[in-house]
Every structure is written in C-alpha cells, then in structure tokens.
Amino acid sequence: MAGGGGRPRSAPGALLGMAAAVVAGLVRAAPKEEQHSVDLIEKNYVYGNIKHEVNVYVKVFTNSPFLVCMDLARSQEEVIDPKYLWIGPDGKNLEGRMYVNLTETGELMVMGFKESMSGAYTCTLSHKIIETTTQEEREMFEAYKFMVYAYREADHTYQVFVRFTTKECKLAANGQFFEELKKVLNNVISDLTCHIIESSYKCHSVKIPKQGLLHELFVSFQVNPFAPGWEEVCHQVPYDCEDATNMRVQEARNRIGEFFNKQMYALKHEFQTVPTIHYVDNSFSVTRIDSCRPGFGKNDITHKNCASCCVVCDPGTYSPNNEVTCQICTRPRVKKYGARSC
Helix, strand or coil: CECCCCCCCCCCHHHHHHHHHHHHHCCCCCCHHHHHHHHHHCCCEEECCCCCCEEEEEECCCCCCEEECCCHHHHCCCCEEEEEEEECCCCCECCCCCCEEECCCCEEEECCCCHHHCEEEEEEEEEEEECCCCCCEEEEEEEEEEEEEEEECCEEEEEEEEEEEECCCCCCHHHHHHHHHHHHHHHHHHHHCCEEEEEEEEEEEEEECCCEEEEEEEEEEEEECCCCCHHHHHCCCCCCCHHHHHHHHHHHHHHHHHHHHHHHHHHHHCECCCCCCEECCCCCEEEEEEECCCCEECCCCCCHHHCCCEEECCCCEECCCCCCCCEECCCCCCCCCCCCCC
16 A cells, blocks of 8 residues: 555556656766976967877867977977978978968967868977077977877766566566656656667566565666757757767766665655565666767777777778777778778
C-alpha cells in the first residue's frame, strides 16, 4: 500500500507512478623553465624556441594566440633593427594575407582557424649586433618553428548503469517496466534535445550477504546529446555547437542522477510496502564516453599537451566517423590535415 492509505500498486506501476511524480517535479600549463613568464602566457602569447618546434593548439573557428618570433629570453633584451619573415604551411609568405594579423614587432595571429590552416608556421628573425668599441655591425639570423593544430572539444555521451530488484527473472512485467522506464527518462531530458540510446537490460540472480538470493535487473543506457532537432538548436550558436551540446548532455546526466536519487528517497519515505520492482539503493553509476567529429582524433602521445582534445588528423591519416582515432592510410596520398577519407 502507498503511504497515506492509498490503494495498492502493482509492479511496474508502483515505480512508474513514483517516476511520473518525479518527472512532474523536474521541470593547458607552462613548462617549468617558463613558469616565470606565466603572466605573459596568460596574455595570449606563445614564444618560439630556437632548439625545437613549439606545438600550438587552436580551437576551430577561434583566433590563434599571438606566435612570437623570438624566444622568451630574447624578448627581454634589446633587439636592434629586427626584421621578421613568416612562412605559412603552404611555403608562402604570410604578409598581406587576409586571415592573419601580423604586427610590426613580429607577432602572428591566425584568425578564424580552420583544420586546413594546420601545419608548420616558421619565422626567421634577423637583427643586428653592434660591437661597443668598434661599432662594427653583424647581422644575425634565428629561425623559429611552430606546429599549429586545429582541435575541437570531444563530444560527450554518458554511459549509465543502474539496478532494480524484481520478484523473478521470468516476470512478464520486467520488459514492460523497462520500456516504461525509458519513456520516463526520455521525458525528463527531452527539452534538452538529449535522448536515451543503446538501452538494454538483463536479469541476474544475485547472492547478497545476509539476505539470500535476489533477482535483479541490470539496466544500461547512454545519455546522448543528439536527439532529433539538435541541429536546429545549434543554428542559434555561432560557428560551432560542441560546447552547447556538451553543456546540455551534462545537464541531462545531472537530471537523471537526481531522478534516481528521488527514487531512493521515495522508497524510504513514501511506501509502506516496497513495490515488486524497485530501485537498488546507490546502484546508479555513470561513465563519460568521448567521441570526435570526422577528421579529428585523440592521441595523448603525439599531442600530450592537448591529450583530451580531438586534434585534427595529420597528413597520411584520416577519420571518417565519430571514433577517437585517426586511421593510417594504406596508400598515403592524403597530404592535408583533417582528412575524412583516403
């Protein structure tokens, strides 16, 4: 009987009635040797290094930081008659290009970054050294190389596992309960253009210490941010939607977590007789699954400074789907970044 003298509830109706009530109520770090320059790095400047190339990661559709055509030590010194020559990934001079901001002091910003803009950006700094005693002039040349990569945030999906106690595994109501549970959860998150996918359940017999043998439904599903209509919502967001979809699916995950918390509360406070099918206390667990858009992949070895990023696929590799790896072309004809096929 329901608390307060209500009429008897049968499984799965008991939990679903409770579920309906619940639904109604839910309306990157500086290297050690450069840590003294954190204030400069925070101002959106990346310095070259004469000893090795510097990796830079730029989120698609945003502007790159300023790439500085000298190392940090040189930037703190007096430089006489400096001249700067910037060469882009295509091997051509970047001066005068519409998509770059090139300052008179040698800083380069690439604007509206796209995956095709990825590659090597090199700068040659020429400057003079004047001998104090003889006033003799010598011209010096220093080359700096920046490997600039487009990246995207990974798309997030949440894998959820939850358990319910049932009377027996052959109970016909188990399947009905599972279908109704999916409907209720989809209702909880539908306004976020998120939905439940990859859902399944299995019934197992479980030996519980001091309780004997119980029958439990092991339910799994994914909370996915790409329910029908998500594209229309994304049209309201300039350029790219991954931040918005990730924020929405995070909210969906939180709502579902709150939903199961309320099941636990209701079982303890609102039911005099526990329903046949009911939520197992603290069985809710969730794991985030990342995926990348086509042309991007994750590689924490090659791109350890951006290990959680989906970085544009290098030439000779491609990614045709939403996996997290760039595949190697068997016949490496692809010479561009961000390839979706070979």
